[in-house]
Every structure is written in C-alpha cells, then in structure tokens.
Amino acid sequence: MDKATDSGSVNAGSIPVRGAKIYGGTMEKAILVGVKLIEDENFEYSMEELKNLAEACNIEVVDVVVQNLESINKATYIGEGKAHEIKNIVNRESIDAVIFNDELTHSNIRNLEEIIPCKVIDRTILILDIFARRAKTKEAKLQVEIAELNYMLPRLIGLRESLGRQYGGGSGGASNKGLGEKKLELDRRAIEKKITFLNKELQELVSVRKTQRRRRKKNMIPTVAIVGYTNAGKSTLLNSIVDKYKEDDEKKVLEKDMLFATLETSARGIKFPGNKEVIFVDTVGFVSKLPTFLVKAFRSTLEEVCEADLLLHVVDYSNPNYRDQIEITRNVLMDIGVKGIPEILVYNKCDKVNIKRRIKEPGILYISANNTKCIDEVVNKVCSEIFKSYRKYTLALPYDMTKVEAFLREHGNVIKVDYDENINIVVECDRQYILPYENYIVREEKIYN
Ligand SMILES: Nc1nc2c(ncn2[C@@H]2O[C@H](COP(=O)(O)OP(=O)(O)OP(=O)(O)O)[C@@H](O)[C@H]2O)c(=O)[nH]1
Ligand SMILES: [Mg+2]
Structure with a gap:
C-alpha cells in the first residue's frame, strides 16, 4: 500500500x-x-x-x-x-x-x-x-499530534503550489498534475484521514472522563475549575488545598517553574468540614496568541471547564503584565465556549510583590499559593460561592422519621441532635435535601452572605 x-x-x-x-x-x-x-x-x-x-x-x-x-x-x-x-x-x-x-x-x-x-x-x-x-499522557500526546497535523494542512497547499511549478504541473488541470502535486494531494488526504483517526481515538479516551463527570453531576458534587495563564500557580494552589484538606495522601499534580507544566486536567475531590464536597480541576495554562487549532485540539480536555460551577482564575500578580494575562485568559475561555460561570479572581505570588504599594481591588483574593493561611481564605471564598444556597435548618421530626437523621448526616453537616417529644436536628445543607421535610422546619438561617 x-x-x-x-x-x-x-x-x-x-x-x-x-x-x-x-x-x-x-x-x-x-x-x-x-x-x-x-x-x-x-x-x-x-x-x-x-x-x-x-x-x-x-x-x-x-x-x-x-x-x-x-x-x-x-x-x-x-x-x-x-x-x-x-x-x-x-x-x-x-x-x-x-x-x-x-x-x-x-x-x-x-x-x-x-x-x-x-x-x-x-x-x-x-x-x-x-x-x-510536555505531553506525557496518551490523551495529551494525541491532542498535540492532532494540532501538529492541523498546522501542516494549510501549509501543504502552499507547498503544492511551489512543487507543482517545480515539477512542471499546476496549471493544466487535474489530468496534468505534476508529480510533486500528486504526492502532496496524497499527503493531504492522508493527513486528513489521520486527523479523523486520531480524533476518534481521542474521543474514546475522553468518553471515560465524560462518564466520570456524569457520575459527579448525578451525585451533585460541585466542580471548581482552576484556570489562568501559564505559570500563574494553578497547580501549586491545587496542591496546597490537597495538602491541607485531604486526609489520605493523594497524588499531587506537577507544579514547576516552566511554561505549560500542566497539559492534562486532573481532578481532585476534597471534603471540607461540614460534609462540603468539591471537585477541583487543574487545567492547561494559556498564553498570548495561542493557536486556535491548538485550543481546538485541547477542547475535549477543556470541556471540564465549560461544565464547572465556578472558575478560580489564578493570576501571577508579580508579573507586570498581569492585566493582559487576565484578558488573554478570558478571551481563550470565551473561545472554548465558557460563559455565565461565576469567576473568583485570585492574585497569586503576592510574596514577590510589594503589595502595600498597590491599591487592593475589592472582590479579589490576594494570596501566595504556598502559604497555608491564604489557602483558608481561598477555601472560604470558594465555599461561600459554591454553597451559597446552603442554610442552617432546625427541624422537629416525629419519631417515625428516624432515618432522616442518617440521610442528613450523609448530605449535610449535622450540628446538633436532641430528643424530647421530637427529634430536634440542627443541620447545614443544601435546600434540595431539606425539601421533602420542609413541613418540619422550625427555623431557617443563612450561612453565607
Ligand atoms: N514566589 C511564589 N512562587 C509561586 C507561587 N505560586 C506558585 N509559584 C511558583 O510558580 C511556578 C509555577 O507554578 P505552577 O503551579 O506550576 O503554575 P501553573 O499555573 O500550574 O503553570 P502551567 O501548568 O504551566 O499552566 C512554580 O515554580 C511555583 O513554585 C507563589 O505564591 N509565590
Ligand atoms: Mg500547572
């Protein structure tokens, strides 16, 4: 052949x-x-x-x-x-x-x-x-290969023109194609075929992740995507959160002082006090003039971002061009179809900046991702956004509803239970879990403003 x-x-x-x-x-x-x-x-x-x-x-x-x-x-x-x-x-x-x-x-x-x-x-x-x-996993390697082939495709056509001339073809219609032109036509078709083939392979890999995402969605575990410019400190932030809140010694993601250290998304589930579970997703960093076909090739990886409940946009505050980097990141996010997802701006690497000389803008977190005190601040802010529909409920349940206590322990943070003529439960949880028992609510309070 x-x-x-x-x-x-x-x-x-x-x-x-x-x-x-x-x-x-x-x-x-x-x-x-x-x-x-x-x-x-x-x-x-x-x-x-x-x-x-x-x-x-x-x-x-x-x-x-x-x-x-x-x-x-x-x-x-x-x-x-x-x-x-x-x-x-x-x-x-x-x-x-x-x-x-x-x-x-x-x-x-x-x-x-x-x-x-x-x-x-x-x-x-x-x-x-x-x-x-940088590509290490099969998925990342496939995505890079697809991007490389897409880069070559339009350039082959230019090459065909020049070689066509060189081999005496090009102007006499299809029947008079030069040798070089024919070869390039075959190359072009082969590349297109190869792109289709690789895309199929990629979709198979991606479908495993899709299933995981669907499961998370079914279990209604909220997802926070950590996004931002390359080298901003996204992976460092995720590692610090994992370090502080993860009981088991889960594998850390790679953090390194280099461009595009992360090429694959990694998800880490964290349970915060009060039974508040969140999935954090680390993502590939962006850069200015990121080729569109590269973004396209990484679309399946970036789909996680489109489906997130919240974006943690990490910015290297020590970089003089941090504002441009924010704009570039937002533009790429828009390109991949991210819209309407709330965003928390996190100005990172404050230890490298004389912060007193700068005016702090409201609503922005100023942190150093490797400082544990800052991690609490980030987690509080994330929780207040993600769990804003959480309320503190006091319920008075009849004794034939004893199973409800176990249910609420599973889905919320049971603060107090005492027994008199009723089972009195104080619980913090999402409204959806309390709806079947709303007739038994005696008090409802806001947790986050
Ligand atoms: N001084 C200082 N360095 C930091 C801070 N956060 C991260 N770094 C360093 O910045 C470099 C890049 O950090 P990463 O977490 O790998 O950055 P990233 O955003 O994941 O980068 P990509 O994966 O390439 O997109 C590493 O050398 C980190 O140690 C910080 O708060 N202060
Ligand atoms: Mg990274």
Missing part, C-alpha cells in the same frame, strides 16, 4: 514542512523577529514572552530584531530589506534559526528562506514544540 494513503503510517515528521519539529538535543542559536504595528500595545511583552518560549525549547536568543510597520508584508512578513539585514546577522553570528513572533503562512516561510540562510520558525511552532515535549 502507498505509504501516504495509509492513515496509520503518516506522522507529522514525514510531511515536508520546513521549520517544523525543532526539538533536538543541542542548544540552538536564534534571532527573534517581531513586527510592531502601530496599535499593538502588547508588543514588548509578547516579544519577551517569545524569548521565554524559545528558552523553553532549549534555544539561546542571540539577538532581537524589531520592525515598525503599518501593515504586515504579505510576501515576506517583514520588509525585504529587513530580511537582508537579518541574513547578514545570521551569517555573522552562525545563527541556526530565525523565530518570528507570529504565525507565518507557508509562502512567508518559503520567501524568507530564499533570503535567510537558516531555519525560519514561527511562534506557533514554538508553542507546539513545548506542548510536544
């Missing part, structure tokens, strides 16, 4: 896209290139972030080239003159790669590589590369 038509045999590495797959063992030297458009206020920050992304790929940044433009040059992204300037630096400094702060089209890459004598890479490839390095 032709290799290219066998959906199982094509992998991202076999597709002729120059610049893709940059991860190797040795440290490479690179130049960063950015185009600053007039209205782009976040430009400096996005360049700094590009440097971090490069370093996460084991690349040494030797120089940074910036060009101010009114609009992007369609053929070469930067101006042609600038491309020649870069060529000189590449030759002088023995540069291995030039990295652009945006997603380049295939023809951009092709035109640039005609001038610049080294690899031309874009921001998307860097992000894909980091995701590929």
Whole structure:
C-alpha cells in the first residue's frame, strides 16, 4: 500500500514542512523577529514572552530584531530589506534559526528562506514544540499530534503550489498534475484521514472522563475549575488545598517553574468540614496568541471547564503584565465556549510583590499559593460561592422519621441532635435535601452572605 494513503503510517515528521519539529538535543542559536504595528500595545511583552518560549525549547536568543510597520508584508512578513539585514546577522553570528513572533503562512516561510540562510520558525511552532515535549499522557500526546497535523494542512497547499511549478504541473488541470502535486494531494488526504483517526481515538479516551463527570453531576458534587495563564500557580494552589484538606495522601499534580507544566486536567475531590464536597480541576495554562487549532485540539480536555460551577482564575500578580494575562485568559475561555460561570479572581505570588504599594481591588483574593493561611481564605471564598444556597435548618421530626437523621448526616453537616417529644436536628445543607421535610422546619438561617 502507498505509504501516504495509509492513515496509520503518516506522522507529522514525514510531511515536508520546513521549520517544523525543532526539538533536538543541542542548544540552538536564534534571532527573534517581531513586527510592531502601530496599535499593538502588547508588543514588548509578547516579544519577551517569545524569548521565554524559545528558552523553553532549549534555544539561546542571540539577538532581537524589531520592525515598525503599518501593515504586515504579505510576501515576506517583514520588509525585504529587513530580511537582508537579518541574513547578514545570521551569517555573522552562525545563527541556526530565525523565530518570528507570529504565525507565518507557508509562502512567508518559503520567501524568507530564499533570503535567510537558516531555519525560519514561527511562534506557533514554538508553542507546539513545548506542548510536544510536555505531553506525557496518551490523551495529551494525541491532542498535540492532532494540532501538529492541523498546522501542516494549510501549509501543504502552499507547498503544492511551489512543487507543482517545480515539477512542471499546476496549471493544466487535474489530468496534468505534476508529480510533486500528486504526492502532496496524497499527503493531504492522508493527513486528513489521520486527523479523523486520531480524533476518534481521542474521543474514546475522553468518553471515560465524560462518564466520570456524569457520575459527579448525578451525585451533585460541585466542580471548581482552576484556570489562568501559564505559570500563574494553578497547580501549586491545587496542591496546597490537597495538602491541607485531604486526609489520605493523594497524588499531587506537577507544579514547576516552566511554561505549560500542566497539559492534562486532573481532578481532585476534597471534603471540607461540614460534609462540603468539591471537585477541583487543574487545567492547561494559556498564553498570548495561542493557536486556535491548538485550543481546538485541547477542547475535549477543556470541556471540564465549560461544565464547572465556578472558575478560580489564578493570576501571577508579580508579573507586570498581569492585566493582559487576565484578558488573554478570558478571551481563550470565551473561545472554548465558557460563559455565565461565576469567576473568583485570585492574585497569586503576592510574596514577590510589594503589595502595600498597590491599591487592593475589592472582590479579589490576594494570596501566595504556598502559604497555608491564604489557602483558608481561598477555601472560604470558594465555599461561600459554591454553597451559597446552603442554610442552617432546625427541624422537629416525629419519631417515625428516624432515618432522616442518617440521610442528613450523609448530605449535610449535622450540628446538633436532641430528643424530647421530637427529634430536634440542627443541620447545614443544601435546600434540595431539606425539601421533602420542609413541613418540619422550625427555623431557617443563612450561612453565607
Ligand atoms: N514566589 C511564589 N512562587 C509561586 C507561587 N505560586 C506558585 N509559584 C511558583 O510558580 C511556578 C509555577 O507554578 P505552577 O503551579 O506550576 O503554575 P501553573 O499555573 O500550574 O503553570 P502551567 O501548568 O504551566 O499552566 C512554580 O515554580 C511555583 O513554585 C507563589 O505564591 N509565590
Ligand atoms: Mg500547572
């Protein structure tokens, strides 16, 4: 069977896209290139972030080239003159790669590589590369592979044009296709097939998690999704909560000072005092200009977020660009269809900030995720939001309803029981559990405001 038509045999590495797959063992030297458009206020920050992304790929940044433009040059992204300037630096400094702060089209890459004598890479490839390095579970690996193939698909079409010309085809209709063009057509079909195949495999994996979610929903255990920019401290916060409230020694999630430490969602069920059970879900972090097809590939993982009852939005308050990071996170959340879920903003890493010099905004939690005192504050706030429909009820039950006490112990926090002519129970719980016994309520009080 032709290799290219066998959906199982094509992998991202076999597709002729120059610049893709940059991860190797040795440290490479690179130049960063950015185009600053007039209205782009976040430009400096996005360049700094590009440097971090490069370093996460084991690349040494030797120089940074910036060009101010009114609009992007369609053929070469930067101006042609600038491309020649870069060529000189590449030759002088023995540069291995030039990295652009945006997603380049295939023809951009092709035109640039005609001038610049080294690899031309874009921001998307860097992000894909980091995701590929970090992916550990089968689910994460599948999602990254789907994203990589989706990145290649539109670029193949550009490649077909150039190869078609090269092999003498392209203009004479389907019957006169050049060899290169035919090969690429097969590659394109094979990639599409492979994407469908991988998506199916992914859905099977995801369905296990869906079943778990359904069970949780049935048991009405509320879910809190911990979301935010990469490296904000989401996993650290979850670990601190687990540390403090989990009786058994449940496995911790990975927390590390690197971009995209978390690529898979992990759920941890915690029972707070008073029989208040909550599932916390740690999620993949976001970054600016996160490629849409990558978000799409991770959609199934991120579905957990769409179904959460509350979002804990963790922010690295020590980062000067924390406001942009909030906005970027909210935009990605909107893209994946999150709407109408209440959000608690948690400004983290306050230990790194001289907080007295900043004005505290109301409604925001200022914490350090590794400080246990702060964890109580977070938990109180989460509980007051999640359990806001909880009330403190005093019931006077007849003696033929003794089973109710056991039921309420299971679903609520029984504070007191005494027996006179009735069974008198004081319990904190959700209204739904008390409804069958509402005729026996003698007092109802609010717990949270
Ligand atoms: N100084 C300080 N460091 C913190 C705090 N919270 C987290 N960190 C550190 O920040 C780094 C990133 O933390 P993680 O919890 O892995 O961040 P994350 O948001 O899960 O990151 P991704 O999984 O990449 O999205 C780690 O080195 C943590 O130790 C904090 O309150 N103060
Ligand atoms: Mg994490």
